[in-house]
Amino acid sequence: MKYRIKGGLLVIPGAGGTVQATKGDILIGNDRIEAVGDIGFQHHHAEDIAVIDAQGCAVIPGxxxxxxxxxxxxxxxxxxxxxxxxxxxxxxxxxxxxxxxxxxxxxxxxxxxxxxxxxxxxxxxxxxxxxxxxxxxxxxxxxxxxxxxxxxxxxxxxxxxxxxxxxxxxxxxxxxxxxxxxxxxxxxxxxxxxxxxxxxxxxxxxxxxxxxxxxxxxxxxxxxxxxxxxxxxxxxxxxxxxxxxxxxxxxxxxxxxxxxxxxxxxxxxxxxxxxxxxxxxxxxxxxxxxxxxxxxxxxxxxxxxxxxxxxxxxxxxxxxxxxxxxxxxxxxxxxxxxxxxxxxxxxxxLGLDDTGALVPGFRADLAIVDLSAAHLTPCHDPIALLAYAAGPSDVRDVMVDGEWVVRDCHLTTLDENKILRRCREQSKTLMQRVRGE
Ligand SMILES: [Zn+2]
Structure with a gap:
């Protein structure tokens, strides 16, 4: 599957161990990032590319x-x-x-x-x-x-x-x-x-x-x-x-x-x-x-x-x-x-050479961060906003190796409530074992 993530503020590598922000698109093909920024007109209307709107969002490496x-x-x-x-x-x-x-x-x-x-x-x-x-x-x-x-x-x-x-x-x-x-x-x-x-x-x-x-x-x-x-x-x-x-x-x-x-x-x-x-x-x-x-x-x-x-x-x-x-x-x-x-x-x-940056050829691991919350308004500097004001609840979508694992703030892979219910039970029985019951 190919995706074009459109119109977001992209967090890309900067000089000397930093990042910078730029507006643009990202093209994802299979598990890799294919293009970042100006992705080329031929990709704008291709039928086999799903378009994801990231206007008003930052797109960061996972x-x-x-x-x-x-x-x-x-x-x-x-x-x-x-x-x-x-x-x-x-x-x-x-x-x-x-x-x-x-x-x-x-x-x-x-x-x-x-x-x-x-x-x-x-x-x-x-x-x-x-x-x-x-x-x-x-x-x-x-x-x-x-x-x-x-x-x-x-x-x-x-x-x-x-x-x-x-x-x-x-x-x-x-x-x-x-x-x-x-x-x-x-x-x-x-x-x-x-x-x-x-x-x-x-x-x-x-x-x-x-x-x-x-x-x-x-x-x-x-x-x-x-x-x-x-x-x-x-x-x-x-x-x-x-x-x-x-x-x-x-x-x-x-x-x-x-x-x-x-x-x-x-x-x-x-x-x-x-x-x-x-x-x-x-x-x-x-x-x-x-x-x-x-x-x-x-x-x-x-x-x-x-x-x-x-x-x-x-x-x-x-x-x-x-x-x-x-x-x-x-x-x-x-x-x-x-x-x-x-x-x-x-x-x-961690020794992962092709991970952790929005760069063509790298693994397609990324998160789309919604910048619309009160604590993220207004946006003078997206990098300062992300580092000093954003939090987990602002993350809208997450992709790992080109597949969506979180969409619209919901896990796509497993049942969230089942995990929470089971972990409450599991911790209770663990404590019973600790007490020797
Ligand atoms: Zn430790």
Whole structure:
């Protein structure tokens, strides 16, 4: 099927890691963008092209959530206002110990529903029961870079390495290349050196990328420093974790100048999760410095149990505003940089070369954002409006690989109400299991 998306304000690449807006049309053929801007008169009246009116709308690349734990959305509002270690050890891990693949399947559909309707087309995920995550992702019509979380100090460490290999063999570049698989060593503080060596050996054997939490809190930096005499970045680099690109580092809050030089040299992508980091009181990653070193930086929500919402619009604002406060400088992380990080920056951090920009030849992943709401009126500067005033409810239509997955604010692929009903039930039975009932 071919589509001509007509008369929208197109958000296209700008200079130096930014975006710009221009009025025009987009021609979509199969799963690719064929033309952008002036698409040529021969396409204006062709009978085999469906015309979609985007007057009064912005057309943006599909947003990329660069770090998520989609299956955790069943734990939204379960445990908040706690430090990371007690939150994990006392609240989250005991629930995860009794979670079933079914819980994770439905939790992922719930996350997918929220993300797709908010304009997110691709997410990077680390969790368990990843076959179920992959199935849910494909069924709802999204794309994902998936990794089974590997806890080297956990009881399933060896078994999960074998499961990761099987998952990679089955799913990597599967579902018409909508699913990519990476290896997911959870973090420096949960993966000792001998385990990370095994992970690196497997990554090299498979040619797989890696997704890992790095330097999220000061406690982690202190712990790794006391045990290994290194920063978390140095520790991972010494063990070869950055040797098999693409490597995605979530958080990277506490990174020294030397760490940043390593990340730049190894082209490690960074998933900046400003809302998760703020809510945890963890700190904020030095994003302007890392961008200045050409480190690919995207935006991530982390799990809904950490952040509350899987909302890339809120992450754009959080990232920009907190940086302006830290530097006492309103010129830091401008609107045009935030939209870049939420789209192309995220794609590059995930190693998706042909994704995240409205450019001919790229994958046709996009969202049409209705600019008619009160909070988007008037429109002096569409880029500022999108970064600082728009939200998930303004997203009207979403396309993934040339197919409509949201039309007129409704999911086309699955029954939204069924997902919501089932997830309420699923979370009730999960809590009964936690209480041993
Ligand atoms: Zn995380």
């Amino acid at each position: 947003l990329i959530n660069a770090h998520c734990h989609a299956g955790m959305s069943l734990l939204r509002s379960y445990a908040d206002d706690m430090r990371l270690q007690p939150w994990l050890e006392e609240a989250i891990w005991p629930v995860e110990a009794v979670m079933t693949p079914d819980d994770i399947y439905w939790g992922t559909l719930l996350s997918g529903l929220e993300m797709l309707k908010g304009g997110v087309t691709t997410f990077a995920d680390m969790y368990f029961a990843m076959e179920d995550v992959a199935n849910a992702t494909v069924e709802i019509g999204m794309k994902a870079v998936l990794s089974l979380g590997l806890i080297g100090i956990g009881p399933n460490a060896a078994e999960d390495l074998l499961a990761t290999k099987a998952f990679f063999d089955t799913w990597h570049q599967g579902a018409d290349d909508r699913i990519h698989v990476q290896l997911g060593p959870h973090a420096p503080y949960t993966c000792p050196p001998e385990y990370l060596r095994e992970v690196v050996t497997l990554a090299k054997e498979l040619g797989a990328g890696i997704h890992v939490h790095i330097a999220e809190t000061e406690d982690e930096v202190d712990g790794v420093g006391q045990t290994y005499g290194r920063t978390p970045v140095e520790y991972l680099d010494d063990l070869g974790v950055f040797d098999t690109p693409p490597v995605l580092g979530a958080h990277c809050v506490y990174v020294t100048n030397q760490d940043q030089a390593i990340l730049a040299d190894r082209q490690v992508g960074v998933a900046h999760c400003p809302q998760s980091n703020q809510k945890l009181g963890a700190g904020i990653a030095p994003i302007p410095a890392m961008r200045a070193l050409d480190i690919p930086v995207g935006l991530g929500t982390d799990g809904a149990a950490s952040t509350g919402r899987l909302d890339l619009w809120a992450e754009m604002r959080a990232a920009s505003y907190v940086q302006k406060v830290i530097d006492r400088d309103p010129e830091q992380l401008k609107a045009k940089e935030m939209l870049y990080m939420a789209t192309r920056g995220g794609a590059l951090a």
